[in-house]
Amino acid sequence: MRALVLGGLLAAVFVAAAAVSFVWTPGDVTAVDIANRLQPPGGSYPLGTDHFGRDLVSMVMVGARVSIAVALVAVGIGMGLGVPLGLAAAATRGSWLDEVIMRGNDLVFAFPALLIAILITAVFGPSALNAIIAIGIFNVPVFARVTRGAALSLWTREFILAARVAGKGRIRISVEHILPNVANLLIVQGTIQFSLGILAEAGLSYVGLGAQPPTPSWGRMLAEAQTMISFAPHLALVPGLSIVLMVLGLNLMGDGLRDLLDPRVRKARA
Amino acid sequence: MLRYGLRRAASMLVSLAVASVVIFCAIEVVPGDPAQYMLGLNASPDTVAALRAELGLDQQPVTRYMSWITGMLRGDFGISYTYRTPVAQMVADRLWISLPLALYALILSTAIAFPVGIMAAARRGSVVDMGVIGATQLGIAVPNFWFAMILVVIFAINLGWFSAGGFPGWEGGLLAGIKALTLPAIALALPQASILARVMRSALIDTLGEDFVRTARAKGLSRRQVLWRHALRNALIPVLTIIGLQFSFLLAGAIIIENVFYLPGLGRLVFQAIAARDLIVVESVVMLLVFAVILVTFLVDLAYAWVDPRLRGAR
Numbered sequence: 186m187r188a189l190v191l192g193g194l195l196a197a198v199f200v201a202a203a204a205v206s207f208v209w210t211p212g213d214v215t216a217v218d219i220a221n222r223l224q225p226p227g228g229s230y231p232l233g234t235d236h237f238g239r240d241l242v243s244m245v246m247v248g249a250r251v252s253i254a255v256a257l258v259a260v261g262i263g264m265g266l267g268v269p270l271g272l273a274a275a276a277t278r279g280s281w282l283d284e285v286i287m288r289g290n291d292l293v294f295a296f297p298a299l300l301i302a303i304l305i306t307a308v309f310g311p312s313a314l315n316a317i318i319a320i321g322i323f324n325v326p327v328f329a330r331v332t333r334g335a336a337l338s339l340w341t342r343e344f345i346l347a348a349r350v351a352g353k354g355r356i357r358i359s360v361e362h363i364l365p366n367v368a369n370l371l372i373v374q375g376t377i378q379f380s381l382g383i384l385a386e387a388g389l390s391y392v393g394l395g396a397q398p399p400t401p402s403w404g405r406m407l408a409e410a411q412t413m414i415s416f417a418p419h420l421a422l423v424p425g426l427s428i429v430l431m432v433l434g435l436n437l438m439g440d441g442l443r444d445l446l447d448p449r450v451r452k453a454r455a
Numbered sequence: 456m457l458r459y460g461l462r463r464a465a466s467m468l469v470s471l472a473v474a475s476v477v478i479f480c481a482i483e484v485v486p487g488d489p490a491q492y493m494l495g496l497n498a499s500p501d502t503v504a505a506l507r508a509e510l511g512l513d514q515q516p517v518t519r520y521m522s523w524i525t526g527m528l529r530g531d532f533g534i535s536y537t538y539r540t541p542v543a544q545m546v547a548d549r550l551w552i553s554l555p556l557a558l559y560a561l562i563l564s565t566a567i568a569f570p571v572g573i574m575a576a577a578r579r580g581s582v583v584d585m586g587v588i589g590a591t592q593l594g595i596a597v598p599n600f601w602f603a604m605i606l607v608v609i610f611a612i613n614l615g616w617f618s619a620g621g622f623p624g625w626e627g628g629l630l631a632g633i634k635a636l637t638l639p640a641i642a643l644a645l646p647q648a649s650i651l652a653r654v655m656r657s658a659l660i661d662t663l664g665e666d667f668v669r670t671a672r673a674k675g676l677s678r679r680q681v682l683w684r685h686a687l688r689n690a691l692i693p694v695l696t697i698i699g700l701q702f703s704f705l706l707a708g709a710i711i712i713e714n715v716f717y718l719p720g721l722g723r724l725v726f727q728a729i730a731a732r733d734l735i736v737v738e739s740v741v742m743l744l745v746f747a748v749i750l751v752t753f754l755v756d757l758a759y760a761w762v763d764p765r766l767r768g769a770r
Contacts, residue, residue, distance in 0.1 A: 292470050292477075295748045297707040300741055304481045307729050307737045380596075387598050388711050392726060407601055411715070414604055415612050425601040432596035 189441025195434025199427070203249035212240030214247050215399045223417050233419045235409070239401075241423045248403040248424060251313060251396045252431070256382030258317045260375050263324020268371065270325070271332025272363060275340060276355040287333070290326035298323035298385050306394045313396035316389045320382050331374045335367040369446035373439055380435035387428050403428050459760050467753040474745045479520050482738045488512070493536055493732045510536075510735075523738075532739040537731040542739045545724060552622055553713065553720035556636050557705040560643035564705075565698060567648040572655025572694075577682055579660055587652065594649030599708060603642035603715040610638060620717035639716045643708055647701045654697050658690040665689070692762050699755030703748040 218238030226233040232241035274286040296304075302319035309315055336359070339345060348358050389395040390404025398405070403424040410420035490506040491498065507513050511522065526533065532542035575587035611619040617638050623631045662668065663686050671681045710722030717723070721740055728736035 288466065288469070291466075291752075292473055295470060295474055295745050295752070296477075297704060297748065299707050299710055300744055303710075303725060303729065303737065304478065304741055307734060308481055384596075384598055388600060391598075391600050392711055392714055407598075407604065411604060414608055418608065421601070421604050421608075425598070425604070428598050428601065429593070429596045432598075433593065436592060436596060 186441065186445070188437040189445060192434045192437025192439070192441055195430055196438055197434075199249045199431045199434070200253060202246045203253050206243070206246035206250050210240075210243035210246050212243040214239055214243050214401050223413070223420075225417075226419055226423075232423050233417075235406070235420055236413060236417075241419070244401045244406060245403070245423060245427050248401045248406060249427065249431070251390075251400060251402045252383050252386050252428075255313055255317050255320065255386040255395070256379050259320035259324055259382045259385075260378050262317070262321030263328045263378060264371065264375060267325040267328025267330075268332045268364075271329040271334075272336055272359040274329065274333045275336030275363070276359050278337060278340070286329065290329050293322060293326045296323070299388065302389050302394045311394045311397060313400070313402075316386055316395040319389070319394075320385045323385075324378050324382070327378060328371065328374065331370060332367055335370050336363045339363050339366055373443045373446060376435055376439035376442055380432045380439065383428065383432050383435065456760065460757055463753055463756050463760075467749055470749050471746060474749065475524060475742060476520070478738060478742050478745070479516075479523060482734050483512075483516070483519065493734060495732075506536075527739070527742065533735045535728075535733055535736050537728070537733045537736075542736055545736065546721065546739060546743060549719060549721045549724045551625065552636075552718055553706065553709050553722065555632075556639055556643070556709050556713070556718070556720060557702060559633070559636050559640035560647065560705050560709075561698065561702055563640055563644035564647040564651055564701065567644065568651035568655055571648075572652040573659060573682070573687065575652070575656045576659035576663065576690075577678075584656075587656065591649040591653050594645050595653075597645060599642050599646055600711050600715050602645055603639065603712055606638045606642055607715075620715075622718050636718075639709075639712045639718060642715070643705055643712050647705065651694065651697055651701065655690070655694050658693045659686060662686045662690040692759070695762070696755055696759055699751055699758065703751045706747055707744060 216239070218234070220238065221230070221234050222236055222238040224230045224234040224238075226241075230240055230242070232245065234240055235244065270286050270290075274283045277283050298320050301322050302316060305315045305319055340363070345358060345362060348362055353361070386395055386402070387404035387407070390402040391408045393405070393408070395404055396402040406424035407421055410417070410424070414421045488503070488507070490503050490510060490512055494503055494506060511519055514522075523533070530543050532546060534540070535542050535545060538545065571587055571591075575584045578584050607619050610616045618635060622635045625632045659682075663682070665686075668681055668686055671685050672678070676684070709720060710725065712718075713720040713722035714726060721744070725737055725740045728734075728740070
């Protein structure tokens, strides 16, 4: 429970910062202010400024927006496609459909998110949208597997048998009975994939495959900081620590949620 | 076991075939004219036509796919458009950095994770265990490329123990090569070691709760003897699977780390190829990496089935 609260608080700080950045930031993230470039943290710039004189608090706030949006939509894509596929595979266990879905999953697993992003970028050029698609595609088999695994054990339960006897079809049973019972697991997995998405987005932006200038992103802030790290370490510390704290918060939240929602873990602890 | 192996091999071949079609379609068919893309919008139609003929783009997609695949099987990956050298040669040169880097990181990750995971499981609930849980939680949250930058600041810029980047080449001596790969390998290994230590810890805790452990203790074996003689060997099965899977991730993850340390490996090659619109190189490197991931997964499956016979009959 402590992990859930601590993790939730950490994540909430960044989500709130991202939300506030839509209406207000302390400075303009696109304005150049050479007179105040590379200011160390303190005074009117609590986290300092970058090589263009942009306020790092504002950059982190807008960067959080990009990271969260990319990771969230990618989780949405993963869930939106993966969950129905997992439900269908479980409902038709052993059939050709199950086989095709699971082998398709194996295939997507062979393309780590970075490789998908490289392929997409090679074809369409780098953008935040391509990062979303790459991370989203990578999420699909994860959700399909989790859903199928959990749904398979549910299909042998008596309440499902009762629903079948009552004349309900496979699709209706999957939607009305299986889905609500795997929802907890999906929430936990969603939190984990969300944190992995933040890391993946940062990695893709770092190598220039994510959001493009002038939109600030944590990964690109790190890439820009690399050549100046010896004389302006705050440029690398600020976005780096933001990623660590956000991911740590989400991971703690995931652990806490699993303890709270997953009956197997609850039972093991009791 | 043989039947299981053959079934998995067939499945691997199908995966490879489908992956190759996906990569081929993504690069050569979907975006329109690769020759136009490579030369840019201002290229004259004659130049584009000449490049199309040179790349064989005037042929049917099926013919091009077949010649690409049969070429790759023979070790002929085509000629790089920018460098004008065989892609196979470029890939082979770069592989001598990326492959040792991934292996080095894997060795480091295992060397860190095993003692840490075992120590935490053996003293479950203690301060040590809590410390390991906290540290591994943090290790998973740290992006490896950021950790790499911090390592450079501490060990290259401030202490001067390692160089901040670049690779002297294996001709410069084994030790110099290993030294140049040490910081990148540590950066790559940290998150993987954290994951592996957690898996090791939970697998060992699960095994220590099994009946056969209780029986061994009842026979008079000490906790330490039970841990080393019985529990550890049984806990290794899930751990070995994760190690196998991590190798693929390390190979792909090296792409980013190579950029932090300016290592001339496959990762640098693929990004340079993207920047230069050298699609043939991108296509070949991605196919090679996907092949590596599928092959490692296949070997892990085989090893797992060899250790645990129950899996051979599983779907």
